[in-house]
Amino acid sequence: MEAAAILFRIGPFAITSIVVTTWGIMLLLGMFCWLATRSLALDPGPLQTMLVSAIEESISAVLPERAQQVLPFIGTLWIYIVFSNLTGLIPHLHSPTGNLSVTAGLALLVFFSVHWFGVRSDGLRRYLAHYLSPTPILLPFHLISEVTRTVALAVRLFGNIMSLEMAAMLILLVAGLLVPVPILMLHIVEGLVQAYIFGMLALIYVAGAMQSQKNLEDEEGNDT
Numbered sequence: 001m002e003a004a005a006i007l008f009r010i011g012p013f014a015i016t017s018i019v020v021t022t023w024g025i026m027l028l029l030g031m032f033c034w035l036a037t038r039s040l041a042l043d044p045g046p047l048q049t050m051l052v053s054a055i056e057e058s059i060s061a062v063l064p065e066r067a068q069q070v071l072p073f074i075g076t077l078w079i080y081i082v083f084s085n086l087t088g089l090i091p092h093l094h095s096p097t098g099n100l101s102v103t104a105g106l107a108l109l110v111f112f113s114v115h116w117f118g119v120r121s122d123g124l125r126r127y128l129a130h131y132l133s134p135t136p137i138l139l140p141f142h143l144i145s146e147v148t149r150t151v152a153l154a155v156r157l158f159g160n161i162m163s164l165e166m167a168a169m170l171i172l173l174v175a176g177l178l179v180p181v182p183i184l185m186l187h188i189v190e191g192l193v194q195a196y197i198f199g200m201l202a203l204i205y206v207a208g209a210m211q212s213q214k215n216l217e218d219e220e221g222n223d224t
Contacts, residue, residue: 078199085191107154118209
């Protein structure tokens with residue numbers, strides 16, 4: 001993929017086309033959520049009810065007892081990534097998630113959110129204790145695991161969306177406009193799948209952090 005074009009600068013910061021596209025997506029999503037919230041207060045439509053119910057059911061399958069606590073975060077993450085992945089379908093625009101800096105930012109957001117939910121659920125002392133379980137010798141491996149899964153989360157989404165856009169571009173260059181519909185369908189399906197995978201992995205990481213104390217107590221109970 002070619003480097004994002006610099007559109008203008010704000011002091012020492014270069015504002016690229018990817019940044020502007022990301023701002024546009026957030027603005028549109030903010031307006032959509034504001035309008036949806038107003039209509040939900042009056043009479044929720046079937047599409048809104050179905051969307052919220054589907055997200056809540058997916059979260060409940062992994063974290064049934066605390067689904068409401070993580071619903072805003074995971075739901076927002078899913079919706080944002082879906083819109084970002086599908087932005088590449090618009091002519092002259094690229095998916096923000098096809099840029100490593102964007103996916104790295106999302107992965108870091110998940111990284112900090114995992115610990116925030118874990119500390120909020122179990123308390124700082126109890127949460128940190130699970131890194132020493134079942135033995136303090138495994139502490140370095142726990143820390144390495146935290147870093148590697150964050151890097152993998154960023155690289156996986158970036159690699160899949162970038163390769164999808166490159167494949168679509170190459171096929172269109174070779175075949176012209178003879179095969180646009182299958183390519184568009186592939187892009188839509190792959191964008192939805194990658195958003196689901198990213199959100200589900202984030203949910204699993206958050207669920208693991210929130211249940212760390214329970215797992216620790218179960219291990220102690222088995223030892224006794």
